[in-house]
Amino acid sequence: ADWSLVFWTLCSIILPVLITLWCSFQRSRRQVLIRDIFRTSKHDWHYTDLFGQPSYCCVCAQHILQGAFCSCCGLRVSEGCLKKADQLFLCKEIMMRSNGGAHSSMPHHWIRGNVPLCCCCMVCRQQCGTQPKLCDYRCVWCQYTVHDECMVDCLKTEECTFGEFRDLIIPPYYLSAINQMRKEKRISYEKVVPYCRKHWMPVIILANTRSGNNMGETLLGEFKNLLNTVQVFDLSKITPAKALQLCTLLPYNAVRVLVCGGDGTVGWVLDAIDEMKIKGQERYIPQVAILPLGTGNDLSNTLGWGAGYAGEVPVEQILQNVMEADGIKLDRWKVQVTNKGYYNLRKPKVFTMNNYFSVGPDALMALNFHAHREKTPSLFSSRIINKAVYFFYGTKDCLVQECKDLNKKVEVKLDGEKIELPSLEGIIVLNIGYWGGGCRLWEGMGDEPYPLARHDDGLLEVVGVHGSFHCAQIQVKLANPVRLGQAHTVRLILKSSKMPMQVDGEPWAQGPCTVTITHKTHALMLYHSGEQTDDDTSS
Numbered sequence: 001a002d003w004s005l006v007f008w009t010l011c012s013i014i015l016p017v018l019i020t021l022w023c024s025f026q027r028s029r030r031q032v033l034i035r036d037i038f039r040t041s042k043h044d045w046h047y048t049d050l051f052g053q054p055s056y057c058c059v060c061a062q063h064i065l066q067g068a069f070c071s072c073c074g075l076r077v078s079e080g081c082l083k084k085a086d087q088l089f090l091c092k093e094i095m096m097r098s099n100g101g102a103h104s105s106m107p108h109h110w111i112r113g114n115v116p117l118c119c120c121c122m123v124c125r126q127q128c129g130t131q132p133k134l135c136d137y138r139c140v141w142c143q144y145t146v147h148d149e150c151m152v153d154c155l156k157t158e159e160c161t162f163g164e165f166r167d168l169i170i171p172p173y174y175l176s177a178i179n180q181m182r183k184e185k186r187i188s189y190e191k192v193v194p195y196c197r198k199h200w201m202p203v204i205i206l207a208n209t210r211s212g213n214n215m216g217e218t219l220l221g222e223f224k225n226l227l228n229t230v231q232v233f234d235l236s237k238i239t240p241a242k243a244l245q246l247c248t249l250l251p252y253n254a255v256r257v258l259v260c261g262g263d264g265t266v267g268w269v270l271d272a273i274d275e276m277k278i279k280g281q282e283r284y285i286p287q288v289a290i291l292p293l294g295t296g297n298d299l300s301n302t303l304g305w306g307a308g309y310a311g312e313v314p315v316e317q318i319l320q321n322v323m324e325a326d327g328i329k330l331d332r333w334k335v336q337v338t339n340k341g342y343y344n345l346r347k348p349k350v351f352t353m354n355n356y357f358s359v360g361p362d363a364l365m366a367l368n369f370h371a372h373r374e375k376t377p378s379l380f381s382s383r384i385i386n387k388a389v390y391f392f393y394g395t396k397d398c399l400v401q402e403c404k405d406l407n408k409k410v411e412v413k414l415d416g417e418k419i420e421l422p423s424l425e426g427i428i429v430l431n432i433g434y435w436g437g438g439c440r441l442w443e444g445m446g447d448e449p450y451p452l453a454r455h456d457d458g459l460l461e462v463v464g465v466h467g468s469f470h471c472a473q474i475q476v477k478l479a480n481p482v483r484l485g486q487a488h489t490v491r492l493i494l495k496s497s498k499m500p501m502q503v504d505g506e507p508w509a510q511g512p513c514t515v516t517i518t519h520k521t522h523a524l525m526l527y528h529s530g531e532q533t534d535d536d537t538s539s
Helices: 002-040 079-088 153-157 172-183 216-226 240-249 263-278 298-302 315-324 361-375 383-400 468-475 534-538
Strands: 045-048 067-070 110-112 137-139 203-207 232-234 256-261 287-292 326-339 349-353 356-359 410-414 417-419 426-430 460-465 482-487 490-494 499-503 506-510 513-527
Touching (some): 002 079, 203 240, 216 315, 240 263, 256 263, 256 315, 263 287, 263 298, 263 349, 263 513, 287 315, 356 361, 356 513, 361 468, 361 506, 426 490
Parallel strands (some): 256 287, 287 513
Antiparallel strands (some): 326 513, 410 417, 410 490, 426 460, 490 513, 499 506
16 A cells, blocks of 8 residues: 555656656747748748637638738748648749749739728628638738629739839839849849839838837838848848948839938948948938837937837828929038047047037936946837936936036137136037937027027037036926037037036047047938927927
8 A cells, every 4th residue: 555655656746757857848849840841931920829819720721829920922821830830832033933924914912801990892892801710812912902792713814913002112024024124134223123113213211220229120021021032131130331332222212221220220321321322322322211119219310210119100192292303402510539648649439410419418318328328228128218317317418517617627619719618517419309218409499599500511510518407497398508609510619527528429538639520511311290299399
């Protein structure tokens, strides 16, 4: 009896352990198989534990809560049907397969089931996807939907029009024709369709998946679903300079680029465009629109694209805004920092400025924020948390006043003329209307006359602030800045001690030096008037 008790006790302990180990082994084996399929597949598969809408497997037609989906063509499959679906269904083609002749059109690419909510049949104009089963069809290019009973043979071979965004999409047959011409060493693309079409303005999407609120990954999938996959780039995997070489295959002065990221990402892309000018590719320079995913987004706000994107606007509306936006110019400035000292042999530090340069409390807040983020980057995944940290360091500086008596430590010259400084803690040099995450610094309260500030007039606005508390008062329109003037060239001489400085949110601690800001070039941007606020009426 004792041995029997021992035996069953051991069984009750060992058996659950063995079952757990076996399940763990099977799960890991399954994950390896899924990863292998994802790696070798032409589909852009992603795994999800819960679909956002009622979904049905495209192979077995069963209702599924979790499984894999392709962000390009929209296929949804259960885990068990993944391998079969990968073999049965073709994804969106970047280029058409060559059949020996040139193409100027292509048929619809229909996918059955899981159509978007509230879509209508292109034949009978009735709502699609209303039945609780795998039903109805969607074209992955034009996004048109058709009922099962309305699908006829002629629709399967009908020419696809590419739908609402035909003027933004790069068709696969165009890239096939260009590829063939390059093999034949011909570079006259003017007669290739849709190159010759009047209103064709292909768009290139450059998304930074690490910006601000980490929405880049979701946006990449949504843009791939609406456009050609070759038009959508993840800047964590490819540099802007390489991605923008696609412009050389497209019409002159027609390409539009949508940058999904913060002001730092926009500056990175504009630097890559400047490299294109150096290479002699001025004819292919694109116009740049912004989808603000960063923390401050002051450049985006200035150009009418809003102070921040959190998914409240559909991707279709964003593309429509890019199509309707107007072209403008943005001044870009060269910031040269030369260290003082008789034996200083180091080269001057050179930056490119799009937004603003500052020395003082706001640069100190940015420096503390960046130091904290480098230590614990996982904490800074939300725009609200980022702004809360800025608020904390701003409140701390109100008490400590680390930058006081700045007017005794620096000398400012505007277009060569020395400016007498009042008692200040900070100096800010502005190129754009917004500063500090949405504050119109140059205008202040708007109750005093001041010269008009623009971002394309070749002039910089120079203001002073009395401290962090003064900055906070300006942001809520309870105070005006100390307007020092406007100039084409600004020179700031730091005579003693070390002070925090920043260019477009990139801070550092700087010893005695001379900072010279001169005009560098213009950037071609896109302005969207739909996101203007009441504060924009003055501009």
